Amino acid sequence: MTQSVVVQVGQCGNQVGCRFWDLALREHAAVNKKGIYDEALSSFFRNIDTRSGGNGPDVYKGKICSLKARALLIDMEEGVVNEILQGPLRDVFDSKQLITDVSGSGNNWAVGHKVYGCRYRENIVEKLRKAAEHCDCLQCFFIIHSMGGGTGSGLGTFVLNLLEEEFPEVYRFVTSVYPSGEDDVITSPYNSVLAMKELNEHADCVLPIENESLFEIVNKIHQMINSGKLGSTVKQNSLVTSSSGSAKTLQEKPFDAMNNIVANLLLNLTSSARFEGSLNMDLNEISMNLVPFPRLHYLVSSLTPLYTLADVNVPSRRLDQMFSDAFSRDHQLIQADPKRSLYLACALLVRGNVQVSDLRRNIERLKPSLHFVSWNQEGWKTGLCSVPPVGHSHSLLALANNTCVKPTFIELKDRFMKLYKKKKQSIIIIIIIIIIIIIIIRNLAICQQYEVMWFESDIMFQNGDKACDQWRTGNALCELANWSDMNNDSQSWETGERYFCRIDYPLVLYGVFCWNRLENMEL
Amino acid sequence: MSIVTVQLGQCGNQIGHEVFSALCSDICGTHGLCSKEENESYQESSKERFFSQEESGVPAARAVLVDMEPKVISQTLSRAASSGHWKYNSHSHFCQKQGSGNNWANGYFVHGPRHKEAIMELVQKEAEKCDRLGGFFTIMSMAGGTGSGLGAFVTQCLRDAFPTSFLLNHVIWPYGTGEVIVQNYNSVLTLSHLYHSSDALLVHENDVIHKICAQLMNIKQISFRDVNQVIAHQLGSVFQPTHTAGGGSGYSRNPLGDLLEPLVPHPEFRLLGLRNIPQMPESSLAFSSFSWPGLLKHLRQILIAKAHMEEGIDWQVRPPGSSIPSTNKPLHFNTSIANLVILRGKDVHSVDLGNFQDPSLYTSWLNPQDAFNAWKTPRAFNKYEKSAALVSNSQFLLKPLDCIVGKAWNMFASKAYLHQYTKFGIQEEDFLDCFTTLEQVISSYTNL
Numbered sequence: 001m002t003q004s005v006v007v008q009v010g011q012c013g014n015q016v017g018c019r020f021w022d023l024a025l026r027e028h029a030a031v032n033k034k035g036i037y038d039e040a041l042s043s044f045f046r047n048i049d050t051r052s053g054g055n056g057p058d059v060y061k062g063k064i065c066s067l068k069a070r071a072l073l074i075d076m077e078e079g080v081v082n083e084i085l086q087g088p089l090r091d092v093f094d095s096k097q098l099i100t101d102v103s104g105s106g107n108n109w110a111v112g113h114k115v116y117g118c119r120y121r122e123n124i125v126e127k128l129r130k131a132a133e134h135c136d137c138l139q140c141f142f143i144i145h146s147m148g149g150g151t152g153s154g155l156g157t158f159v160l161n162l163l164e165e166e167f168p169e170v171y172r173f174v175t176s177v178y179p180s181g182e183d184d185v186i187t188s189p190y191n192s193v194l195a196m197k198e199l200n201e202h203a204d205c206v207l208p209i210e211n212e213s214l215f216e217i218v219n220k221i222h223q224m225i226n227s228g229k230l231g232s233t234v235k236q237n238s239l240v241t242s243s244s245g246s247a248k249t250l251q252e253k254p255f256d257a258m259n260n261i262v263a264n265l266l267l268n269l270t271s272s273a274r275f276e277g278s279l280n281m282d283l284n285e286i287s288m289n290l291v292p293f294p295r296l297h298y299l300v301s302s303l304t305p306l307y308t309l310a311d312v313n314v315p316s317r318r319l320d321q322m323f324s325d326a327f328s329r330d331h332q333l334i335q336a337d338p339k340r341s342l343y344l345a346c347a348l349l350v351r352g353n354v355q356v357s358d359l360r361r362n363i364e365r366l367k368p369s370l371h372f373v374s375w376n377q378e379g380w381k382t383g384l385c386s387v388p389p390v391g392h393s394h395s396l397l398a399l400a401n402n403t404c405v406k407p408t409f410i411e412l413k414d415r416f417m418k419l420y421k422k423k424k425q426s427i428i429i430i431i432i433i434i435i436i437i438i439i440i441i442r443n444l445a446i447c448q449q450y451e452v453m454w455f456e457s458d459i460m461f462q463n464g465d466k467a468c469d470q471w472r473t474g475n476a477l478c479e480l481a482n483w484s485d486m487n488n489d490s491q492s493w494e495t496g497e498r499y500f501c502r503i504d505y506p507l508v509l510y511g512v513f514c515w516n517r518l519e520n521m522e523l
Numbered sequence: 524m525s526i527v528t529v530q531l532g533q534c535g536n537q538i539g540h541e542v543f544s545a546l547c548s549d550i551c552g553t554h555g556l557c558s559k560e561e562n563e564s565y566q567e568s569s570k571e572r573f574f575s576q577e578e579s580g581v582p583a584a585r586a587v588l589v590d591m592e593p594k595v596i597s598q599t600l601s602r603a604a605s606s607g608h609w610k611y612n613s614h615s616h617f618c619q620k621q622g623s624g625n626n627w628a629n630g631y632f633v634h635g636p637r638h639k640e641a642i643m644e645l646v647q648k649e650a651e652k653c654d655r656l657g658g659f660f661t662i663m664s665m666a667g668g669t670g671s672g673l674g675a676f677v678t679q680c681l682r683d684a685f686p687t688s689f690l691l692n693h694v695i696w697p698y699g700t701g702e703v704i705v706q707n708y709n710s711v712l713t714l715s716h717l718y719h720s721s722d723a724l725l726v727h728e729n730d731v732i733h734k735i736c737a738q739l740m741n742i743k744q745i746s747f748r749d750v751n752q753v754i755a756h757q758l759g760s761v762f763q764p765t766h767t768a769g770g771g772s773g774y775s776r777n778p779l780g781d782l783l784e785p786l787v788p789h790p791e792f793r794l795l796g797l798r799n800i801p802q803m804p805e806s807s808l809a810f811s812s813f814s815w816p817g818l819l820k821h822l823r824q825i826l827i828a829k830a831h832m833e834e835g836i837d838w839q840v841r842p843p844g845s846s847i848p849s850t851n852k853p854l855h856f857n858t859s860i861a862n863l864v865i866l867r868g869k870d871v872h873s874v875d876l877g878n879f880q881d882p883s884l885y886t887s888w889l890n891p892q893d894a895f896n897a898w899k900t901p902r903a904f905n906k907y908e909k910s911a912a913l914v915s916n917s918q919f920l921l922k923p924l925d926c927i928v929g930k931a932w933n934m935f936a937s938k939a940y941l942h943q944y945t946k947f948g949i950q951e952e953d954f955l956d957c958f959t960t961l962e963q964v965i966s967s968y969t970n971l
Contacts, residue, residue: 001593002621039593137620276594278747279702280533284624285668289704292939345704357745360733363700375937378930380701381625384747 001039002139002273004283005131006071007159010152012177013145014073014080015255020144020263021069021092023390027267030390031275037064040274044070045092046134058134070135072097072127074159076116076151077104096130099123105150109191112154124159125166132167139273140171140283142266143203147195148179148188157198164202171287173269174203175262178334178408180212181415189415196412204287206298207265208405210334214258220330221257221306240264240306264389265301265333268397271351272385278356281349281383289381290345290401299399300338302331305392319354319394323362326398327370336404343372344401347381352394354384524657524776525572526762527649528586529677532670533595534695535662536588537747540599541755542662543584546573547609549759549905556869556903565902568764568774574609575652582609585653587645588616589677591623591634591669615649617642623668627709628947630672631716635680638673643680650685658689658779660762665713666697666706675716682720689779692721693758696728696923705940707931708954714924715957718964723787725795726920727754731831738834739802756905757799760912765865765898775898785896786861786916788889791967796919798825799912800833813909815866815874822864822911823878829857829919842883858971859885859917861894868909871899886971921968928961 008017028041037047037059045067047059059065069092075081078100085093099120105112132138141163145156163172176199179188199206221240240261272281291297304325326348329337350359359382372379389395530539550566574582584603588611590596596618604610617638623630650656659681663674674692681690694717697706717724732753736745740753764774767781775781787793800818803811821833828840840856862884866874876897885894904910934940935954945951 139621276598278537280592280594280622282592282622282624284622284626285703288624288626288668288940288943291943294942355744355746356750357733357737357742360698360700367700375934375939376704378699378701379704381704382702 001043002137002282003043003070003135004140004142004270005128005135005138006044006069006142006144007074007128007163008071009074009143009145009156009159010149011075011077011080011146012149013143013152013156014075014084016144016175016177016259016262017071017073018084018087018089019256019259020266021071021089023260023263023267025067025092027390031387035064037062041067042136043270043274046070066091068092068094069097070131072099072124072131074099074120074124074151074155076101076112076155078102097127099127105154107148107150107185107187107191109150109154109187109194112150112152112156113158113194114154116151116155117158120155121158121162124162128163128166132170138167138170140173141167143172143174144262144266145174146177146179147192148177148183148185149191152177153191153195157195157202160198160202171204171283172202173283174199174206175209175266176206177209177211177262178412180210181411187419189412189419192412193416196409200295204297205291207301207399208298208334208408209262209265209301210408211258212335213333214261216330217261217306218257224307240303261303261333265303265397268303268349268351268389268395269399271387271389272349272383275385275387277383277385277387279382279384281347281381281385285381285383286347286399290347290399292344292376292401296344296401298401298405300336300402300405301333301400302326302398303333304331304396304398306331319358320362320365322394322396323348323366326396327366334405334408336402336408338400338402338404339370341371341402341404341406343370343376343379344403345376345379345381346370346401347383347399349383349385349397349399350394351385351396352388352392353386354394356384359384524655524778525575525585525653526657526660526778527646527653528573528584529646529659529661529681530586530588530599531661531663531674531677532590532667534664534667535670535674536590536595536599538693538695538751538754539586539588539662540603541748541751542758543573543586543603543609544606545752545755545759545905546763547582547606549763551608552906556908557901561902564774565764565900571654572657572762572764572778575612577612581607583612584609585649586611586615587642587649589618589642589669589673591619591630591673592621593618612649615645617645623672625666625668625703625705625709626943626947627668627672627675627705627712628944628949630668630670630674631676631712632672632948634669634673635676639676639680642677643684646681647684655776656685656688657777658691659685660691660693660779662693662695663713664695664697665710666695666703667709670695671709671713675713675720678717679720689783690720690722691725691779691783692717692723693725693727695754696726696730696927698729698733699923699926702729705943707927707934708940708944710927711931711957711961712949712954715960718793718960721793722783723793723795725797725914727757727797728923735802735832739832740804742804753802756802757797757912760799760867760904760910761797761865761914763867763904765867765900767896767898782863782914785893786863786914788861788893791964792860792916794916794920794924794964794968796915796917797912798822798831798915799910800825801907801910802832805906808906815870815909818909818911819864819874819876819878822913826859826862826879826913826915826917827857827884829855829922842881857918859894859915860889860971861885861896861916863896863898863914865898865900865912865914866909867900867911868903868907869901871901871909874899918968918971921965924961924968925965928958928965932958 006017008014024044032038032041047064048066048068049059071093073081073093081098081100101116105116143156143160145152147153160172160174179185179192273283290299304322325331327339332338363380528539530536546569550569570582573585575585577583588596588599596616600611600616623634661674661678663670665671678690678692697703729750732750733745735753736742736749742749762778767775786795800822801813824836824838827842828837830836842856862879864876864879880891880895882891885891
């Protein structure tokens with residue numbers, strides 16, 4: 001059995017991660033009735049003997065003493081991590097698994113990546129090594145972060161870089177929350193694009209997620225609950241957005257429902273690696289089958305069902321509905337419609353009491369409506385896990401390597417270019433203004449020079465021929481030639497003005513024009 | 524004469540477990556429908572072939588379980604032990620922590636050399652327990668990473684370590700609509716490597732067995748367990764003790780040799796297909812009765828028309844008359860190199876198999892008397908009053924093989940997924956060699 005380590009970076013990463021550990025504990029509690037520390041638990045948790053203090057050796061068999069998560073919590077400000085440590089999950093984390101700072105990254109990728117990266121590099125490497133040493137056979141690192149912020153995107157991608165250097169054999173799965181168009185962080189396009197470059201080169205698999213989609217799913221569920229269609233009720237703990245223990249008294253925090261969806265995604269992804277089934281699908285198989293070319297590793301994910309109705313009998317129609325839903329636009333975790341685009345590869349991970357005939361029947365049924373690339377016409381990877389998630393009798397996770405991620409990335413690029421162009425134009429304007437000022441000063445100096453020379457020539461004429469003779473000889477000739485040239489061109493302030501008019505005046509006009517527009521932010 | 528089974532990967536282990544279960548339940552049942560001495564002799568022979576006697580009294584299967592991850596093996600061991608009638612030897616298994624990730628190159632180049640010694644030691648131990656070693660039988664799938672990659676490597680090692688033993692590979696052909704995206708690459712690589720080291724490849728296709736389960740066995744929700752049980756039944760009907768043609772009164776002492784020698788006369792033709800009739804749900808068995816002429820007529824047409832089961836046979840396909848020269852044979856007529864029919868049950872000695880010796884069924888360069896063999900056993904198998912199995916070296920697998928090679932070539936031409944394989948040590952030239960080998964096999968079978 002292999003182990004995985006979760007690295008949660010930034011506010012978003014830590015909040016999602018917190019929900020993940022909560023739901024993982026709930027899932028294992030539902031399956032593991034005897035309280036024995038088994039191999040399924042060991043993939044995400046360590047079992048520590050608390051009697052010898054926190055530094056005791058791991059207990060590999062026998063009853064569960066104290067479970068510690070295989071996780072690393074990184075945040076450059078203390079608020080979120082402190083909240084986790086004061087909440088119900090405080091015993092799951094060790095103080096040695098945290099890296100925090102006080103001031104935050106100020107929504108700046110460069111601060112997160114370059115400044116904090118350098119400062120905390122040794123610390124991070126040491127803690128990662130420790131976490132890896134506790135694992136018997138480390139297979140995968142899961143990184144959870146957001147792309148719009150500073151810590152999540154900057155320091156998160158720095159950690160990704162580190163993981164590739166220090167542990168090249170271990171897979172790196174990244175769950176990235178992409179910013180939406182109406183994001184309130186102004187620099188989010190810059191942060192996202194800079195982070196994307198790192199993801200392109202160092203991640204094995206990226207699961208992009210958009211807040212808009214999560215929000216729509218949450219709304220849909222609320223509508224379903226509140227409409228009370230046909231007198232059917234929804235089982236509370238089956239909601240893909242619900243937390244453990246169904247906190248009835250506590251007010252759920254605003255992003256909790258959305259974060260639960262992402263946590264469920266991660267749980268379903270790893271379910272076949274943890275629990276038994278008739279057709280196992282391990283994490284390295286996901287990377288092997290869904291990544292045909294090294295840089296095309298962005299997977300669109302969808303989770304169904306979102307809730308279970310409280311009837312006991314589940315006719316196979318419901319099962320087929322689950323498969324159809326997985327390919328519909330509403331259930332995808334990014335704003336995209338995979339049915340309209342080209343599939344390079346698709347994976348279906350089914351949990352629960354579903355047999356291979358149901359799977360084959362649904363694949364046959366759905367194939368005609370999906371477009372697959374020419375060299376991969378039967379590009380399906382399937383997995384069957386016998387243990388269903390909590391509250392459901394079966395569930396399906398669909399991962400698709402599909403060209404529908406293109407519009408999302410193009411939009412991101414457009415937002416980046418809009419900001420960048422504005423910045424570029426304002427730099428140009430500033431440079432032009434500086435040039436204009438230099439020209440003005442130069443012209444003033446020339447005019448002054450003209451005046452000086454004019455006076456001098458006056459004096460010279462007043463001094464009579466003698467001076468003229470002197471002027472006409474030797475080096476003075478050259479000066480006279482130069483001076484007479486200049487004199488010929490622009491001997492008066494008026495001619496100086498003419499010179500000024502010819503070249504410099506249009507420049508000044510343009511400068512004023514740009515300044516005007518800059519003030520009105522019309523550029 | 525004993526056969527040592529090597530179960531590789533998730534598929535191999537799951538099927539292996541069902542095979543031993545079926546064999547054990549057949550041995551322990553008393554529905555032999557024959558005389559007591561016959562039954563006892565059958566049971567003795569079968570037990571010696573597949574199980575070894577342990578001190579605890581529960582027979583232990585002569586098998587080595589190999590997988591790169593522990594979940595399937597632990598499940599298989601516990602299920603076998605809980606049955607009470609048989610078990611696996613607690614030391615004859617090998618597993619690692621992390622699987623092969625559906626990557627043939629990972630199984631062949633990384634896991635193979637690394638674990639060669641441990642696996643071969645286990646096989647050696649099992650082989651030493653046998654009084655007389657009859658050969659090796661490996662069970663694997665072609666689509667995954669361990670079964671295919673590590674399986675190909677282990678087959679090569681077995682061939683090197685036991686050059687004079689028979690080696691039969693049982694290979695599972697994946698679903699055409701996809702179980703694993705890179706299954707075509709894995710299949711092509713496996714088949715080409717197995718062709719060099721193995722004696723013969725006995726093939727079961729998932730699609731075919733699925734259809735049998737759906738149409739004949741009337742199972743509504745087919746699970747892999749059902750599929751595996753059908754496969755186990757078909758394998759059992761071939762490998763359980765039989766009287767061979769010239770073997771005298773006792774049961775065959777050389778199961779694999781007797782099977783392979785007539786069926787694989789030429790090294791270029793090693794693909795064997797397996798058909799078994801009748802197949803029906805257990806609940807209907809008590810109400811059905813069969814006649815040998817009926818069964819054999821269906822079996823012959825299954826052979827000629829390349830059908831998969833007794834329903835949906837195309838009766839229009841007929842062997843060409845002797846007046847038509849062999850170059851004009853219709854395309855969907857199945858030409859065989861060699862066939863073997865195994866009959867089990869009541870009144871078996873009165874059966875006439877002359878139809879199967881029709882020269883138009885076979886290629887021109889082999890005598891029909893040599894090409895066709897029949898084994899008859901009065902002891903019934905697995906509650907079927909009469910059952911007939913056909914092992915055929917013919918054009919059964921030509922179309923599926925062509926299909927798989929075509930799809931793999933399509934993917935290879937776009938260079939998709941190649942970086943996943945090359946990072947474990949395989950080169951593009953190796954791929955091209957494998958394609959060439961299989962194209963050669965396809966053209967040989969087409970020109971029969």
